[in-house]
Structures are given as structure tokens and as C-alpha cells.
Amino acid sequence: MNNAIKLKVKSAHSKGYQAGYPLVTENAIAQFPNGIKEGTLLDLFDEKNRFLAKGYYGKQNKGRGWILSRNQQEVIDQSFFEKKIKMAIDNRKTLFKDEDTTAFRIFNGEGDGVGGLTIDYFTGYYLVTWYSEGIYHFKGAIIQALINVADVKGVYEKKRFAVKGTYIDDDDFVTGERANFPLIVKENGINFAVYLNDGAMVGVFLDQRNVRKVIRDKYAEGKTVLNTFSYTGAFSIAAALGGASKTTSVDLANRSKSKTIEQFSVNGIDYEAHDIIVEDVFNYFKYAVRKQLSFDMVILDPPSFARSKKHTFSAGKDYPALLEQAIQITANNGIIVASSNCSTFDMRKFKDFIDKAFRVTGGKYKILEEYSLPEDFKVLKEFKEGDYLKVAIIKKLS
Structure with a gap:
């Protein structure tokens, strides 16, 4: 999972990556190699050959991937995703304790350190949304990481990386126990009927x-x-x-x-x-x-x-x-x-x-x-x- 290819960042974009910009863009990279595959790990260097960041290749809208780490020695494996997801869940402890709200986001893409991935919580069930084939490449490690750090009844998924960003409609169930739909969740005491297995959107x-x-x-x-x-x-x-x-x-x-x-x-x-x-x-x-x-x-x-x-x-x-x-x-x-x-x-x-x-x-x-x-x-x-x-x-x- 860690055979990264080396890419050179144009000088105009180096400062942005040093400052924490998370999106790998076409115009920031001097040249992508021909035939680069979704999910390929990337090591970004500036024009003086100084390490900037580690990320992955994945086409999403105008982006070509996301930064995962600014540590050159970081290994991108299940343990890496466990740390990211655990930190994200810890940051939402207040929401987990709120009996009036049982549906919320526990992982918000680049905001929590992994662009192209969101995870939502619905009263014990987790919905993982993949926004590129690149991040979907890591599915096994991410799903296992989620199971290891969260109290999971069941996991569903949405694939949002077809041509033009449309939804790939297949069985959304991944693992655990299947939910009975509609699943009734609360939001500030308001009830909502949600369907994690019925198309691109769940109902709220x-x-x-x-x-x-x-x-x-x-x-x-x-x-x-x-x-x-x-x-x-x-x-x-x-x-x-x-x-x-x-x-x-x-x-x-x-x-x-x-x-x-x-x-x-x-x-x-x-x-x-x-x-x-x-x-x-x-x-x-x-x-x-x-x-x-x-x-x-x-x-x-x-x-x-x-x-x-x-x-x-x-x-x-x-x-x-x-x-x-x-x-x-x-x-x-x-x-x-x-x-x-x-x-x-x-x-x-x-x-x-x-x-x-x-x-x-x-x-x-x-x-x-x-x-x-x-x-x-x-x-x-x-x-x-x-x-x-x-x-x-x-x-x-x-």
C-alpha cells in the first residue's frame, strides 16, 4: 500500500502545500506519469527536491487527489486510518452523548485528514461515502479501521465516483447487521426516516x-x-x-x-x-x-x-x-x-x-x-x- 510515486510540484504551488492546502490539482503538478492508476500513493517534492507531502491519486471533480500526511515516513495503512477516524470520533463526543440527536457526520473528508471520504452516523449505523475510485482503493483498510475504533451495528456505503460524479447504484450494504428501513433517527428532537440503502441520498x-x-x-x-x-x-x-x-x-x-x-x-x-x-x-x-x-x-x-x-x-x-x-x-x-x-x-x-x-x-x-x-x-x-x-x-x- 506504500509504493509511492514521486511527483514534482510547480514552484507557484509549493507554498500552498507547505501551508496545508490539501487538494492535489492538475495544474500544481509538473507532470503526471502516463497510465497512473487511481489509489496510487504520491510523494510530492518541490523544485529543489524537498519533500512537501504524501497523498493519493484520485479524480474528483477538478481535483486529482488529496494530501494524507506531511510526514515522509508515514505509512498509509489500516493503522493510519484508525488514528484518523478515532481522532474524528473523539472530536464528536458531545454529539454522541446528545440523546436528542442520533444522526450526524463523524468524518468530513479533508477536514478530518482524508479528502474524498465522508462517514455519517445514523443511530448505530455508519454510512461511508467514497468520492473517487482513488479513495475506494483503500476500502478494506478504512472499513476495518472504522469497525476497530467505533461501536458499529452495520456499515453502508455510497459510491459517488461514476462519470460526471453521478451515483453508482448497487447494493449499499457492506458489513455487520442490516438495518430495518426506514431507520428513525433524531435531530434536536425531530424524527427523520432515513434509508441508507435507497439511492444516492438518504432522506435528510x-x-x-x-x-x-x-x-x-x-x-x-x-x-x-x-x-x-x-x-x-x-x-x-x-x-x-x-x-x-x-x-x-x-x-x-x-x-x-x-x-x-x-x-x-x-x-x-x-x-x-x-x-x-x-x-x-x-x-x-x-x-x-x-x-x-x-x-x-x-x-x-x-x-x-x-x-x-x-x-x-x-x-x-x-x-x-x-x-x-x-x-x-x-x-x-x-x-x-x-x-x-x-x-x-x-x-x-x-x-x-x-x-x-x-x-x-x-x-x-x-x-x-x-x-x-x-x-x-x-x-x-x-x-x-x-x-x-x-x-x-x-x-x-x-
Whole structure:
């Protein structure tokens, strides 16, 4: 597992690796050898032949691998992964002790020292997600390391390294005891039904935990709430439990309706008292404007990229226009929860988007709160792209 190939880093990139930058990129390396295989270990040296870092080769988006160690003598084996996973679990001890939260991230890629790998905890079960064939090459060592350092009921996996980053759909069970699905997990006392064996996504996005909590605890009471791109309705559930008078969930996917009904049901909420609509969000906005609908709270959490029959959405380009539509159907003094998980822009740029949308619509606003990734989604200050989540809770002033 430790026959590393030697690569030379261009001088313009050496300081970055010395400072802790974790991603191996095409333009940082003088030349990759022909036919290099996924999972190959890499020793990086600067142009004066001084050792910089040890990593592995694995194609992931625009990256070509990740740094694993800055110790030239480090052996990349099961023991190495055990140390990394144990340290990550130790850093989440508070969450493991929280009886109201039984689903969270225990290993967040480069933030915990192994880029291309995440591990999530779901009430005794662990979900390992592989983002490149390169890291999947180490599967045996990583799975055994996890079993050795954690109290594991069972392990499931997601492979996210097919062409164009699509999901490889096969049996996701790896080892241990198979779970009975839906598996009911808690998040700040909210129940969620999750499926670790059913496609690329499990039923709830764990990175929005703090945002759901503040919606429930602070903003939802007595409000009419529109949740767009609602997926399985997690924000709607939080709002309903916070005393919202009514929620409306809108998503294009057919299965979003049955999934949202299920999430309401596992929380003892009458789903028939709420609207669950299968529709293109862009079409729904036009309908809402035409019908002069107005909501006390609009939740806007689109994917970074989405395509329907009539619309293509790219967050980096189209978010201001989407926000303009949300502003039109938000009541005066109402709340907009604006969120993006797109890693190509930061919070400062996101605030520019917000400002632009309000200038176009002629409205005034105040940002009440900002959120980024929760504490279990550990990030490196040297890798700002890893801190991808941006949430602004905005008050539309009358």
C-alpha cells in the first residue's frame, strides 16, 4: 500500500502545500506519469527536491487527489486510518452523548485528514461515502479501521465516483447487521426516516441541522411557510413543529410527496393540514405571483445545479433571479431563509446576490443571522472551498 510515486510540484504551488492546502490539482503538478492508476500513493517534492507531502491519486471533480500526511515516513495503512477516524470520533463526543440527536457526520473528508471520504452516523449505523475510485482503493483498510475504533451495528456505503460524479447504484450494504428501513433517527428532537440503502441520498441533509433548529425554535410560530426545492420536507417538518400555521412544500421529484408525508407522519403531524406539491419550483413561483399568494416565510435551498424540462438552474449564475421571485411572494416583515451549497462562491459573494435581488425588486432588507456548516462538518481554513454552505436569514422590511 506504500509504493509511492514521486511527483514534482510547480514552484507557484509549493507554498500552498507547505501551508496545508490539501487538494492535489492538475495544474500544481509538473507532470503526471502516463497510465497512473487511481489509489496510487504520491510523494510530492518541490523544485529543489524537498519533500512537501504524501497523498493519493484520485479524480474528483477538478481535483486529482488529496494530501494524507506531511510526514515522509508515514505509512498509509489500516493503522493510519484508525488514528484518523478515532481522532474524528473523539472530536464528536458531545454529539454522541446528545440523546436528542442520533444522526450526524463523524468524518468530513479533508477536514478530518482524508479528502474524498465522508462517514455519517445514523443511530448505530455508519454510512461511508467514497468520492473517487482513488479513495475506494483503500476500502478494506478504512472499513476495518472504522469497525476497530467505533461501536458499529452495520456499515453502508455510497459510491459517488461514476462519470460526471453521478451515483453508482448497487447494493449499499457492506458489513455487520442490516438495518430495518426506514431507520428513525433524531435531530434536536425531530424524527427523520432515513434509508441508507435507497439511492444516492438518504432522506435528510445533515449539514442543515442548525438551520432547521433555529427555524423551529425562533421563526416558525404562527407563520405560513413556503419550502421550495423541499426534497423530503425536512424544513417543513421543523417549521410545523415550531408552530407554523401551515407549510407548503414544493419539489419537482414525484417521490418527494410520499417522502414528505412519511416525515410528517413519523413526527405525529397531520400531513393533510399542510400542502405538498409536486411541481417545478420556477413554475410555482409564476403561479404564486399570478395568484398574488404571500407567505410569512420562504425557504430557498436549491441544488447547485438543476435541470427540468423548461428550466436550467446554476446557483453561481441564477441565484439572484431566483431570490427576486421569492421576494415577490414574501410578506412585508416576512422571513426568507436563503441557502446555497454551491462551493464556487463564498458568503461575501452570496450577500452580493442578496443585495442585487433586493435592488432589482426595490425592497429593503436586513440579514438577521448567518449560518455555515455545523461543527461536525469540520473544515480546513487552508481549503475555503470545503466550507461550502451559506445560509442567510433575511427579514424583508416593509
